[in-house]
Amino acid sequence: MLGVKYWFRGVVGALALSLLAACGDTSEAGREVEPSAEAPSGVSNIDGDIRARLEALPGVTILGDEQIDDFRFFTLDFEQPADHRNPAGEKFLQRMTLFHRSVAAPMVIDTEGAEIFAEPIAAEPVDLLKGNQVTVEHRFYGTSTPASRDWKLLDVWQSAADAHRVVEVFKTIYGARWLSTGVFRGGTAAILHRYYYPNDVEGTIPYAERHSLGLQDVRTPHFLANVGDATCRERLKAVQRAALERREALTPMVAAQAEWGFTFDTVGVDKAFEFSVVRLPFYFWQYMGLAPYDCDTIPEPTVSDEELFAFVDLVAGPAYIFSDQALHSVTEPESYQCATELGAPLFPEAELGSLLRYPGGQVPTLLPPEGVTKVYNPVPMLKVEVWMRWHARRVLIVDGALSPWSASAFGVSPWNDAYRIVDPAGIGFYGTLSALPEPQRTFFFQRLSEWADAPVHVPEVSQGKLSARYEKRLRRR
Template sequence: MIRGDESIDDFRFFTLDFEQPADHRHPEGEKFLQRMTLFHRSVTAPMVIDTEGAEIFAEPIAAEPVDLLKGNQVTVEHRFYGTSTPASRDWTLLDVWQSAADAHRVVRVFKTIYGARWLSTGVFRGGTAALLHRYFYPNDVEGTIPYAERHSLGLQDVRVPRFLANVGDAACRDSLKAVQRAALARRAELTPLLAAQSEWGFTFDTLGVDKAFEFSVVRLSFNFWEYLGLAPYDCDTIPGPTVSAEELFAFVDLVAGPAYTFSDQALNSPVGPESYQCATELGAPLYPEAELWPLLRYPGGQVPTFLPPTGVAKVYNPLPMLKLELWTRLHARNLLIVDGALSPWSASAFGVSSRNDSYRVVDPAGIGFYGTLSALPEPQRTFFFERLSDWADAPVHPPALSQGKLAPRYEKRMRHR
């Protein structure tokens, strides 16, 4: 079902609803409409499937491989996010295999139209979804380029605190710790500011304002590095611990977004599906608490199985991600994993083997977002462009660079992704 069609630059942009089985093991049963977008340039150009890890972006933002190859792109919203939710809302149908089967069915149908070579990509959990799709259906695409992929080993991955203790500049890390301690010590001043967001439609009946605030402060350091370069903050914008309550809360709100993570509205959607995925298969980081312990009222509470959706059985199964990790290290061919040295998710990055024509690129000063490949120094830039060209059987069109920086269109996409 076509919901929108517009011409933008050198492609047509469609918004689509694609009928999927709620359970691919029983395709005759319940159906749901999965939201997708399509960038169409030419049926003879390469196609890139962009697997989203959450709700789809309504605006047309092409992935970096699509721009480089002047190709087409079909972007697939993840099941149980946005409008792509079965009416039954049967949580057992939210697993990595069902999601991969969604992507496989999209490829199977669209290959009848787009006959050139296919690649896959995705950012954040979408990058992990691209890897899982390739793991379950290795012949769907010729190559996979995930950016800043996210997964954890266990419900509290202990590699994360070690990473956060050493990432970036020591003065920046100390400033973040000072903000966390000040926010918790001054919670009596700051929690009313969170409660006041009820004026914007946020309520906190599930966790309570105090717990939602504390959980956000504990996550502040992780979130800061996770989105550095995408969000409007950097080390120079971290406030001192003695600023006004309004300034201190504004920084916590900007970086950790308690209302957008732990309000009733967020916990139902979109955080509910994310929490369920983390509790059952994807795992979660261990957020550092040791230095904040004397100021905490709910230590150890951020385990995905403790979080909504409530009344839903959540049993963690480590096997899918362990199998995926072994596959990327030993068997996966034509992978180009893009990570960033500043992203805490790089602490749990997948390994690859160049013997299988698979590689991992680490941006030393970023989080591994779109534009990373284009900004690589030579000769790495040319080498990876050649790999991309070989996999797609199409030429790469490098973007213009200015003094080693991204072209403006990439900077815009980084800000909006």
């Protein structure tokens, strides 16, 4: 699904250009050599001295090194200033991974919006270009946290400066063209990096970027009221009402999750349950199509208490969002970012009315970290909004058709060689270039090829289907 003005250039381009002559597989740009003493035992070493070259980079520590398929996979720590305005001050180690194919191949920097995805699954542009990838964990997530835990250092400029320094250092080895990408909050991080450092990369391909205006973005309820199938939406509402009406029977099932190590002292069991029920449609459509998220799995409101709770827990599990363990580790930095700069969606409550005990309570400023001043500053993201709409060049935003986040997507201009496309065959919030219908698919492959100055390799997976590799990655989001 693509608006006329967004794919008009694609139609013209596809007619004017022959189908990508470079789309077929080509020989590897690097050459294989005999394994060196540095290479993992029993494997071939592409660009034989790459480990030595990495070890010579300032601030780089190699934690892991293995050969996987046609690339060398490194796990790295990279020393960063906790405050880029004071580079001589506190330092922290930022976790990264590197997919190395050849120093002559394009490089894609994948900015994670949270803890790093440690498994070696390359981003789609990397697969299409047969390129390299450096993946960067977001500051304050995973192991990439300054010892001071000074929350003021978690802002959009500091994270963009992290990515900029990675590019500066690694470009001394990888001299071909660079692109950037990211999924979900990582897609937003890629846009922010490009905004603050527009010359670091030639092009940016964010997937399902998130962008909210305010602490409760009012565009979200309108989207959820119209997304997908009307019957499916009504069934979700019926489940929400039934769950709240049977609250006294279902909340003990939340409390019982203490046996799995979850506690709810921060928000309380009752509030955690209600908040999860309110969020249920948002999460359902976000992952719609990723098994078992399907309209046929929505239970009737008359099912047993156990079946009703099982569905709520599957889609919007209270323990995985509102337990103390989640709020004070997994989601704490996200809540701070939303409360101070990124904003958050408004989860619709109107139709649940009198069944709610805590209406309007899902505001990120009310969530941990506790005892920390959180003042929402809309200016940085408003500046990015204006820049994206009028000035951003060589950007390709990819969304899934059912994504609730698409209600607040950035606008772009195709006259700047910048596009936003919606994959009708995607998984909820996530689409792929490979699944696009023609002529858009060929046109955007051509744009990617030109930005990277490298051929695109047509994927073997069937058009319109999401690769199992990407499904595996999405399950970690």
